[in-house]
Amino acid sequence: MTEPQSARAYHDASGEQDILVEVRGLKKWFPVQRGLIANLLSRGHTAYVKAVDGVDFTIRRGEVLGLAGESGSGKSTVGRLVLRLLDATEGQVLIDGVDLGTLKREELRKARSKMQVVFQDPLASLNPRMTIGQAIEHPAQIHLPGTTQEERKRLVSELLEAVGMSPPDFFYDKYPHQISGGQRQRIVLARALITRPELIVADEPIASADVSVQALLLELLIKLKEDFDLTYLFITHDLATTKYICDRIAIMYLGKIVEIGSLQEVFENPQHPYTRALLSAVPVPDPRHRRTEPLPSGEIPNPINPPSGCNFHPRCPIAVEGVCDVEEPTIRQLADVDGHEVSCHLRTGDYQHLDKAIT
C-alpha cells in the first residue's frame, strides 16, 4: 500500500495523480415491486427505478469530493455502491486500483477495513446496549485481531481525545442515550477511525445537528482528515456546507452527474442550468442576498419514467425543442477549464450555437 500523500498533492498540474477511488459507468437499477396482477398484465416486463444511471468520477487521495443533489438524485446510492454495501447493476468501483466487484467475501471484508461510513443519524448507528468504549472498540476486535485488550483500550482513549471527547475515561462507560447528538456523531467518527481507514463515505454527517453543533462537527471532520490522512466522499443536500470542506463537487440529478469540477469553479462558474438553479435556491443567511432569479418549475420527476433526452429538459429554462427532449447529453469537459465537466447540449455538447443565454 502506498503511503498517503499530502492533501494538496492533487493540485500539482502534473499528470501524476494518486487516485484512491475510481468509479466507472456505475449503474444501480432497482426493480419495482408490484402486485401479482400488475405483473401478469405487464407480461413479465419489469419496471426499474434507475437510482444511479451511469456515473463516473475519481477521488484523489487526500481529497474531499462533495456529492450533492436533491432527494432521489441517487447520491446516497452512489455512496453505498462505493462501499459495496450494494451490488452495482453495471459498472465498477476501484479502490486503490482493486475492483471491489471482483472480491470474494473474505477479501472484501479485509478491504472494508480501509473504508468506513458515517450516516446522518448517529443514534441509529450505535447499539443502545453498548457503551461508547465498547462501540468504538468493536471494529478493532474484528479487523485488528492481533491486538490485546489493553492496546485496544488505549486506542479507544486516543480516538476519544481525537474527536474531542475529553477526558476519555469520563465517556468510556457511558451509553449513547446519555450523551448529546453532536457527541454521538463524534463517537461514530471515532469508531470509523479505529481500523485506520483511508476512505470515509460521509452521508449527510451533520444534517441532523443544530447550527452551532454543525459548525463544530464540520471543523472536526476537517481536522480528522488532516490528522488521519483521510479521503472523503461527502454526500449532502446542503450546498452551503460543501464550501467549508470540499475540494471538488459533483452535482447529481436523477441518477446522473450533471456537473463536476473544483468547488470554486462550480460555485463561481456554474454551467448546467440545474446547478445554477440549485445554487440560487440555497437560502443565504443575509437579507441583502434575497433571491431574485426565477426558479425551475415543478419537482424532480419520477425516476421510473425519467424524461426523454436530457432528464432536466422539462424544467430547464434554456432547453431547445427537438434537441434536449430527444438526445441524451454526455458529460464533457468545459473548453479550457481543466476538470470542469458538464452534461448539457448547450454548454458543452454539440449544440452550443443554440445557447442564447450565454453568460
Add this chain to the structure above:
Amino acid sequence: MVNEGAITGERVTMGWSLKAGEVLYSLRDVSVDYGTRTGLVKAVDRVSLDIRKGEILGLVGESGCGKSTLGKAMLRMTRPGKISTGELWFDGVDLLTLSQRRMRELRGARLGMVFQDPMTSLNPLSKIVDHLTETVRTHEPKVSEAAARDRAERLIGRLGLREERIDDYPHQFSGGMRQRIMIALALALRADLVIADEPTTALDVIVEAQFLDLLRELRDEFDLTIVLITHNLGVVAEVADRVAVMYAGRMAELASVSDLFLDTKHPYAQGLLRAVPNIELDDAELYQMEGAPPNLLHTPHGCAFHPRCPAAMPICSDQQPAFQPVVGDHHAACWLYEDHPDKGGDGGVR
C-alpha cells in the same frame, strides 16, 4: 413601533378590521411548563411578543429553545405541557379564557397551522377534496357540498396544483405538494394567522424556495399573517419581515430582519449567525460556539446564555436581564445594553 395597547394591557382590536402593522396577536408573559419525572421543565419562560397584521415573523432558535412550544401555546395546544402564566390576546380576547369549544372553532378557522411533516396531518384514507370540504363545512355548516368543492378547487389551483388532482389521496403527492395542501387547508377558512412550524425542513432546496415564494405571495394576496418557526436562518433571511431569536425558553432578541442580521445585539444571536454556513461568503471558516444549549431542568442562573457567552460579566450569572428595547424597536435581553450598578467588574470572558 411597539403597540401601546399591547403593553398597557388594553384589548387588541378585531383582527378583521386591523390595518397592516397593527398588533394581531399578543403574547404576554407566557410560560409553558412540562412536568417530568425528574422535575419541572420550563419550555417557555415568560415570553412576550406582539405579532403584527400582515407580517411574516421568523421565530428561530436551536432544538429545545422553546420555539415550537411557543407556536403550540399560541393555539393552546401544549398538552401535556401547561400554560402556567400569561395571556394570549387574539382578536380582542384572551384565548386562555375561552371554552374548549370556542377554542376549537378558532383553531383551523382563524388560526391556521402547518407542521413539518404533512403526512401526520393528512388522513391517508381521505382524498384531498374531502379534507378541504370537511374543514369548510365543519366550520361553516351553511356552505353546500358543491360550493365547498368549488372553493377547494380554486384554492388548489391557486397553490399551483392541477385542479383535477383534488380527487387524489395524500400519498400521491410529493412533500412540497403536501405542504401546499396544508396551506390550502388553512386558507380554506380564510385564516388570518398561520403558524408554520418548520414547514420547509423536509423539503429540497428548490422546492423550499418555491414554497417560500408561495408564502410571500399568499401574505400579499390574502392579507395573511405568518409565524414561521424554523432553525434555518437562511430561510428567515429570505422571507421574514421581523425575527425573534429564542434561547433556553426565553426571548433573546427581536428586530426587523435587516437589524437582526446586520446589527445583531445579543451575543447568542451573534454567535449563531457566524456559525451558519453562508454560500455567499468568501470567508471559509465557521465560528465555533462553545458549549451546548442548557438542559432546561437546570437553566443557568441569571442569563441562561452566560456560561457560553464571550462577553459575560459578573452580573450575568446573578440576575436575568430584562427583554427590552435597545434601539427603537430592536429588543434584546442582555446586560450589555442595560444600565445596572452591579454591572461593573472586568467585563472579561468568564
